Amino acid sequence: MRKSFIIFSALTLLVIFCLGVYLSPNWYILFAIVLCLTGLGYYDMFQTKHSIMRIYPVFGRLRFLMEELRPKIYQYFIESDIDGRPINRIDRSTIYQRAKEENDTMPFGTQLDVYSEGYEWMCHSIAPKDFELLDHNPRVTVGNKACAQPYSCSVYNISAMSFGSLSSNAVEAMNAGAKIGGFAHNTGEGGLSPSHLKHGGDIIWQIGTGYFGCRTADGNFDENLFREKARLPQVKMIEIKISQGAKPGHGGILPASKNTPEIAAIRHIKPYTVVASPPYHKAFNTPREMVQFIQHLRVLSEGKPIGFKLCIGHKSEFIGICKAMIELDIYPDFITVDGAEGGTGAAPQEFSNYVGAPLLDGLDFVHNILTGLDIRKHIKILASGKVVSGFHIVRALALGADACYSARAMMMAVGCIQALLCNTNKCPVGVATQDPKLTVGLVVEDKKTRVANFHKNTVKTMVELLGASGLDRKENITRSHIYRRISFQSMLTYEEIFPSYETGSFLTEIPERYKLDFKYANPDHWGHSNIGSWSN
CATH class of the missing domain: 3.20.20.70 (Aldolase class I)
Structure with a gap:
């Protein structure tokens, strides 16, 4: 696209210059417009911040127009991942903002439905820790x-x-x-x-x-x-x-x-x-x-x-x-x-x-x-x-x-x-x-x-x-710190959804949910025909 742009812009300027002199007294207006667009294209090719603009000079700028329209139009085209499952648009925008060191705060409150099934949150404390005193590089x-x-x-x-x-x-x-x-x-x-x-x-x-x-x-x-x-x-x-x-x-x-x-x-x-x-x-x-x-x-x-x-x-x-x-x-x-x-x-x-x-x-x-x-x-x-x-x-x-x-x-x-x-x-x-x-x-x-x-x-x-x-x-984070909404009227901690076990407890008694899996487990054979239970 970069090479095509160079050739196309050069030919366009040449054609306007050669034919414009004979066909229109105002040819220089069109020539100036194309020249400005050509200059913009060369700027796009040599800047280093935006890949789309480097590869698709001038035309790549249409992407940023679409981003401006995103709340109404753009989001509908990019709201799904390659496998069809939804991606949180807020998370995607946050990635770009953090990578560019832009302000990643959110205006006008949460944009998630906090009462919908599957919404998750974590507990906070009335006595939070001072961030400056914490390990910033865990x-x-x-x-x-x-x-x-x-x-x-x-x-x-x-x-x-x-x-x-x-x-x-x-x-x-x-x-x-x-x-x-x-x-x-x-x-x-x-x-x-x-x-x-x-x-x-x-x-x-x-x-x-x-x-x-x-x-x-x-x-x-x-x-x-x-x-x-x-x-x-x-x-x-x-x-x-x-x-x-x-x-x-x-x-x-x-x-x-x-x-x-x-x-x-x-x-x-x-x-x-x-x-x-x-x-x-x-x-x-x-x-x-x-x-x-x-x-x-x-x-x-x-x-x-x-x-x-x-x-x-x-x-x-x-x-x-x-x-x-x-x-x-x-x-x-x-x-x-x-x-x-x-x-x-x-x-x-x-x-x-x-x-x-x-x-x-x-x-x-x-x-x-x-x-x-x-x-x-x-x-x-x-x-x-x-x-x-x-x-x-x-x-x-x-x-x-x-x-x-x-x-x-x-x-x-x-x-x-x-x-x-x-x-x-x-x-x-x-x-x-x-x-x-x-x-x-x-x-x-x-x-x-x-x-x-x-x-x-x-x-x-x-x-x-x-x-x-x-x-x-x-x-120190535990499963009890994370909540998940199961329905409009019900929410459970991760400890309730995913029960944890004491260290070494399986050495004395295998929990019922895992008994069948332990029965078929064999260190000398991959259990291709094994029955695996995913029930909790």
Whole structure:
């Protein structure tokens, strides 16, 4: 579009000049108008703040006109996510405001229906804590007794998004923002690229079923390649991706148009081919082998924190993993719980909409099982799944998370406008595309600051919420602090909706709600035919 604009504007000016002299005495008026528009277009191409205007000079300004009309018109076009489920427009606007360090206060009171089913809120205290006296940078140390290099992790980090799905500029902006703000950047399963390493931000290297970046020619795990990259100083933790909330039980898909020679070299695959990751791992076949694989990676990485990510499906399978941990006395340093509400441009609609447990249910379950079996002390829990605000972080902490990830909010911080073209290689703001004509719109130097700003301001809000509840530490938030409206006349605390359990209580008696799941849990077999109960 930039090249087309240059050619079109130059030709238009030439035509007006050549023909206008002979056809109209007032030709210079039209010439002046087109010249002004041309100058405006060149300004748009060279400014660094707005990706749309850089890529679509002059015409991109129509977007801002639509934003001005948003309360009446624009919101109807962008009120849904890629999977059709509603997104809170207020949260979306807040992301942009915090990233740009604009005023994010809200005029005229809440814009949510506080009496509608599903409305949530947290308790405040008559004696709130002074924000200035609180920890403004809450962190958690990830690493158990077997970990030689524990990592101090921010409470809020960048979730897994691969280079390939995202452009190099988007990846660079996120990692550079993570460097500024002192938080971690998950690579996604697409491998560890130069764009992840260029700016020196902390990296959580994700190893998926395709073993991209550490795979043999036939697609198996290559421990030599893994050892080489896992020992890089920027790599702080390693995460094994078992399943993803947006498409649990389904491998990732990278369109051939996005599989450039650069991406193929990073992933150790052939360029310009459709890349379909297998839905399962080849390096292990049972829960016991999976736990042993965790220990193997810990040795290869010289003791860095090793964890795994999953969206909860059959409950018995997760319990089988826990049984294997206890029998082998080997524990991951962290577990990432991904929710079915997570998004991607690489999943069939049915998988996005109808497979896997939502974050809150999965988080409640994982925390309860680890606590009841008295192994929670070895393992930190990270939460991922539409965590886009300070309240979302507090809510996840109340259910047992130690820290959180965010993908879509970080994408918006680098300029995503939810054009819903992630899977087409035509992202109009250069975020989810490999087309150089589009990626040029995303300026790393500008967007890295926005990522850091968004993180800083969101964590600040989270700390303020804790202080408003009378809490001085994030570890003191409980399920009783969060309320949810069940109907117009009824509301329950999270403790009532998601009952918690005493540490080690499952060692003496399994609660009725989990008895069937424990019955079918087998550390030496994935329970493909197991019956899993989701009743409370």
